[in-house]
Amino acid sequence: MLLADGSEPGPVYFDMGSGGDVHQSTDWWVYDGTRRAPTAVQMRGRCSCGWRGERTYPIDWAQIPRDDPYEYDTSGPLEDWQEHVDEVEALTVPLPAARRPPGAAA
Incomplete structure (x- = not known):
């Protein structure tokens, strides 16, 4: 997701009440401007390796x-x-095939 200024927003947090666990999401559709989330204006591909689409x-x-x-x-x-x-x-x-130790079952 990209905001109007071209930046990529961080996760959106959802406080579900009392407790130490606060749910977060980076799903594209949560950046719709509701529930204190920023509004994304564009999307692009991204990967967990750090790659971002052009x-x-x-x-x-x-x-x-x-x-x-x-x-x-x-x-x-x-x-x-x-x-x-x-x-x-x-x-x-x-990778080379794993070698079995002598006497190991196939």
């Missing part, structure tokens, strides 16, 4: 079903992420 995709909050945000088309960032994964996979080297 292309951005506008978010039209008026087109997102309130009760089912997963109906919204997020295929652009997903395709960018898949390209990244494919590129990383192409650079990997297969």
